[in-house]
Amino acid sequence: MSDKTMITMIANEDLDTAQYKLVNVDGDNGVKLRVAAGAPGLGILDNKPKSGEGATVITQGVTRAFAGATVTAGQFLTSTASGTFTNATSGQYIMGKSITGCASGSLFLLDIQHNGYKG
Structure with a gap:
C-alpha cells in the first residue's frame, strides 16, 4: 500500500480506539473523530x-x-x-471507493478519492 499522502496533526481527543476510522480537522488545529454522517472528512487515522x-x-x-x-x-x-463507512446516497459526500468488500465492523481496502457530493 504505497503512494499514500499522509500528514501528522495533534489528536485533540483520545483516538487510541479509532485507527482506520475517518477523522476531521477541528477548530483547535488538530483532529477529532468524524462525527457527521455523510459529511466530508480529512482522512483515515x-x-x-x-x-x-x-x-x-x-x-x-x-x-x-x-x-x-x-x-x-x-x-x-x-x-x-x-x-466508519457505508454506501453513499444522494446528497452525501463521497470519500472514496471500496477496493474490497466486507461485513459491517470489518476492515476493507478503501481508495480515498474525495469525489465530492453524490448527485
Whole structure:
C-alpha cells in the first residue's frame, strides 16, 4: 500500500480506539473523530494516538478502513457518524471507493478519492 499522502496533526481527543476510522480537522488545529454522517472528512487515522499525541492521517491513496455496514467492492462510500463507512446516497459526500468488500465492523481496502457530493 504505497503512494499514500499522509500528514501528522495533534489528536485533540483520545483516538487510541479509532485507527482506520475517518477523522476531521477541528477548530483547535488538530483532529477529532468524524462525527457527521455523510459529511466530508480529512482522512483515515493510521495510528492510535492519545489526546495531545501526533495523529498520522492518510488523506489520499489506498488504506484499510472500517465498514459501518456491509461494503461491496467497487462502491462509492461515505462516512457514518462513528467514522466508519457505508454506501453513499444522494446528497452525501463521497470519500472514496471500496477496493474490497466486507461485513459491517470489518476492515476493507478503501481508495480515498474525495469525489465530492453524490448527485
